[in-house]
Amino acid sequence: MQLLRKIAFPISLIYAAVVHVRNLLYDLNIFESKSFKTPTICVGNLSVGGTGKTPMVEYLVALLTKEYKVAVLSRGYKRKSKGFVLASPNNTVEDIGDEPYQIHSKYNEVPVAVDVDRRNGISKLEELVKPDIIILDDAFQHRKVSPTISILLTSYGSLYNDDWYLPTGNLRDSKREARRAHIIIVTKCPHDLSEKAQKAMISKLRPRGDQMILFSCLKYSNVHSEKGVQTEVDSLKKMKITLVTGIANPEPLVEYLKNKGLLFEHLSFKDHYFFTQEDIEILNAKDYVLTTEKDYVRLKGRVRNLHYISVGHSFLNDGEAVLSAELKKSIKQC
Known part of the structure; x- marks a missing residue:
């Protein structure tokens, strides 16, 4: 992936030029910004x-x-x-x-x-x-x-x-x-x-x-179940967990859970991913599925043993x- 990004450098120059021209047109009021x-x-x-x-x-x-x-x-x-x-x-x-x-x-x-x-x-x-x-x-x-x-x-x-x-x-x-x-x-x-x-x-x-x-x-919450039950993250240390993420950057969450001493497999999908029926069948075979709040709204009602952890700013x-x-x-x- 990094190699492809480097190869695409000439395209990034074209993209940069388009971005600069567009912003210039707004700066000169040729394109209108409305209040x-x-x-x-x-x-x-x-x-x-x-x-x-x-x-x-x-x-x-x-x-x-x-x-x-x-x-x-x-x-x-x-x-x-x-x-x-x-x-x-x-x-x-x-x-x-x-x-x-x-x-x-x-x-x-x-x-x-x-x-x-x-x-x-x-x-x-x-x-x-x-x-x-x-x-x-x-x-x-x-x-x-x-x-x-x-x-x-x-x-x-x-x-x-x-x-x-x-x-x-x-x-x-x-x-x-x-x-x-x-x-x-x-x-x-x-x-x-x-x-x-x-x-x-x-x-x-x-x-x-x-x-x-x-x-x-970032400030992470307790873990929530579909039934609204909250569980402290520390209590999951002996659980067999599958972490599912479909967000742009899951690394802070992964690091947080590792620092808490949790052992888990991580299934990472692209941002805003809509899970297929095949994905759902794989997840339903897991013992305990933990996901982000954003992914939860796309998985709830489809995956058993589904739980989520939300994040906020402090x-x-x-x-x-x-x-x-x-x-x-x-x-x-x-």
Whole structure:
């Protein structure tokens, strides 16, 4: 795979040129970026997958629903429906996509919609739901919308300014576009990341004077069964476990489980993978299947002995208070 990526370097140069021209056309207002009456919070990244966008969207939902009527708008990647869809109890994963379905299942009082056309999706939510805030999931590169506040995620150990363009690297947008972010969050940091290391990382990212950089680490939950029973991870040490992942970067979860002393086989699938009947038959022959929350919504009701572990963000320093204050200040100014 690495050899193929290196061979594809000339293609990455063409991709980079297209990305730069597109952004230039928006910068020159030849292509229009539209603002909306409803405050919008964009969560995204410059690379393909693996920075923790969905847990961050869920974090913002939990944070902001205490004071505001929040709606979430996503593309609904790999869904089988078309156009605008406002999630309802009758929708399936295939209707709206795994990540929106996960958010809708967890926060069923929060309107969740999908639409490839973000402008149309925002307009529909304003008409049908009238939210106080709309969170745009994975929308940093979608410049047809000019959000109220943009949150850019980049993973510790895989910073965007150490990366290169697709298909040689993982960048889908220019590193230079990081300047559009109001807040940059370095995700998946070690829990004990020192102040010195944080300052070194800030120097490496070279933020603008008005840009805020925060640091977060992953926080895993107990293990949940389909019946809602919770089990501590430590109690699974003697179990014969099959870990199933269909996410962009399963390594943090794999490392976490190994550090907990669990022994398991790992069946890794590509991101957003829809499991075939053959896959299901193989999994049903396993004693204990553990998966991610995103994969769980595609496997529940099909696999026996199915369990999942969810993940969230935990901020270092006083990052949570700083983020909350900054968001509320920006919303109030609208």
